[in-house]
Amino acid sequence: MTVVRFAPSPTGLLHVGNARTALLNWLFAKKLSGKFLLRIDDTDAARSTKAFEEAIYRDLSWLGLTHDGTDRQINRLAIYSTAFYKLQAVGRIYPCFETEAELERQRSLLAARKLPPVYNRASLEPANKAKWEAEGRKPHWRFKLSRSKVSWTDLVRGPVEIDTATMSDPVLVREDGAFLYTLPSVADDIDMAISHVVRGEDHVTNTAAQIEIFEALGGPVPKFAHFPLLVGASGEALSKRLGSLSLEQLRGDGVEPMAVASYLAKIGTSDPVEPRLTLGELATEFDFAKIGRAPAHFVPDELTALNARLLHITPYSAVAGHVPQGEAFWDAIKPNLTKLSDVAEMARLVSGPVTPVIEDAGLAAKAAALLPSEPWDENTWGVWTKAVSAETGAKGRGLFHPLRLALTAQEHGPELKKLLPLIGRERSLARLEGKTA
Ligand code: GLU
Numbered sequence: 001m002t003v004v005r006f007a008p009s010p011t012g013l014l015h016v017g018n019a020r021t022a023l024l025n026w027l028f029a030k031k032l033s034g035k036f037l038l039r040i041d042d043t044d045a046a047r048s049t050k051a052f053e054e055a056i057y058r059d060l061s062w063l064g065l066t067h068d069g070t071d072r073q074i075n076r077l078a079i080y081s082t083a084f085y086k087l088q089a090v091g092r093i094y095p096c097f098e099t100e101a102e103l104e105r106q107r108s109l110l111a112a113r114k115l116p117p118v119y120n121r122a123s124l125e126p127a128n129k130a131k132w133e134a135e136g137r138k139p140h141w142r143f144k145l146s147r148s149k150v151s152w153t154d155l156v157r158g159p160v161e162i163d164t165a166t167m168s169d170p171v172l173v174r175e176d177g178a179f180l181y182t183l184p185s186v187a188d189d190i191d192m193a194i195s196h197v198v199r200g201e202d203h204v205t206n207t208a209a210q211i212e213i214f215e216a217l218g219g220p221v222p223k224f225a226h227f228p229l230l231v232g233a234s235g236e237a238l239s240k241r242l243g244s245l246s247l248e249q250l251r252g253d254g255v256e257p258m259a260v261a262s263y264l265a266k267i268g269t270s271d272p273v274e275p276r277l278t279l280g281e282l283a284t285e286f287d288f289a290k291i292g293r294a295p296a297h298f299v300p301d302e303l304t305a306l307n308a309r310l311l312h313i314t315p316y317s318a319v320a321g322h323v324p325q326g327e328a329f330w331d332a333i334k335p336n337l338t339k340l341s342d343v344a345e346m347a348r349l350v351s352g353p354v355t356p357v358i359e360d361a362g363l364a365a366k367a368a369a370l371l372p373s374e375p376w377d378e379n380t381w382g383v384w385t386k387a388v389s390a391e392t393g394a395k396g397r398g399l400f401h402p403l404r405l406a407l408t409a410q411e412h413g414p415e416l417k418k419l420l421p422l423i424g425r426e427r428s429l430a431r432l433e434g435k436t437a
């Protein structure tokens with residue numbers, strides 16, 4: 001059974017980078033008829049808030065990413081304690097007594113010698129331990145890495161090998177007894193039978209330590225897929241502009257959730273960036289093999305353009321609840337939409353009030369006189385403008401531009417042959433006569 005999890009920390013709003021992680025997990029799970037679990041990583045009590053947790057649920061449901069189970073880590077502390085004691089029993093946990101300032105000093109000494117900032121395990125020296133304990137220092141607890149090579153076949157990156165001798169033993173528990181991210185994540189992945197860990201490549205190094213923890217706890221070790229992170233248009237880290245790229249912001253800006261999903265599913269892959277109407281289609285097309293090794297560029301203007309393209313292919317049935325004006329109206333206006341909220345302005349073009357712009361009074365008067373009687377359909381425009389042309393001699397732009405301005409007061413807009421029957425004879429006549437209607 002394929003089981004994946006999205007594990008956000010409720011310490012901020014979900015941004016497009018988090019959303020992509022959630023989406024790729026969801027698409028992969030759905031493609032394989034598996035399960036998508038939502039795990040709230042809220043062990044950091046100082047930074048986690050209920051409001052951010054609620055925002056995560058709201059944002060995921062807006063995107064359509066339904067989950068098959070959810071839990072908060074704060075409810076699961078007993079599982080982490082059990083895992084901790086298990087690691088301790090097999091000799092992989094040791095107490096450390098250095099203060100943050102001492103550790104910092106150690107790191108800068110190593111940096112000065114151009115050495116990697118690997119913790120020197122001074123707390124494992126019995127003399128140090130005895131001295132620091134005698135001082136009454138409270139320990140934090142580290143996992144003792146094997147200092148050997150850890151390898152896995154990453155579903156995006158291919159074979160990966162990391163020597164854990166190049167890493168510091170990770171701190172699992174702080175002085176105050178709080179669990180840091182690493183152990184709860186592994187304990188949950190085992191307990192929740194996670195088959196695949198799908199996340200950004202900022203976690204590649206963590207993975208080596210986590211694999212050692214999985215193995216020390218008696219595993220099983222899941223499969224891993226680490227995809228390149230999102231960057232801005234010119235390659236800058238997204239974190240610089242997170243505020244404007246939160247899902248909440250995009251929703252407020254009137255971007256369609258399927259535009260966001262289509263964009264996030266396709267950027268950085270070998271597929272073209274095209275709108276899809278359903279998550280199911282994106283799931284069918286999903287494949288880790290399509291994800292490239294280069295960072296994916298998130299360009300807000302591309303998302304805006306994709307949003308418009310999505311609306312252009314959206315059938316009336318999908319928007320009927322928002323567009324009471326009916327299917328003929330939707331088909332007339334959708335090629336001109338950028339956002340769904342533009343519908344209100346388009347509806348005004350039809351039902352008014354429109355204060356016409358009369359560019360050529362003579363032509364408008366003749367056109368008014370030649371308006372056919374109803375019923376009107378899409379052929380009415382052709383019949384009518386032909387008659388107006390015959391009467392006035394106006395052609396091309398000289399004919400269509402003054403008629404568009406009189407009927408809609410706009411330079412551009414939906415096709416008039418579709419709009420005219422929706423405006424109807426009475427309002428068309430009034431507008432040609434220069435009246436607001
Ligand atoms: N809470 C972690 C994060 O947001 C989860 C990482 C993971 O998927 O293991 O980075």
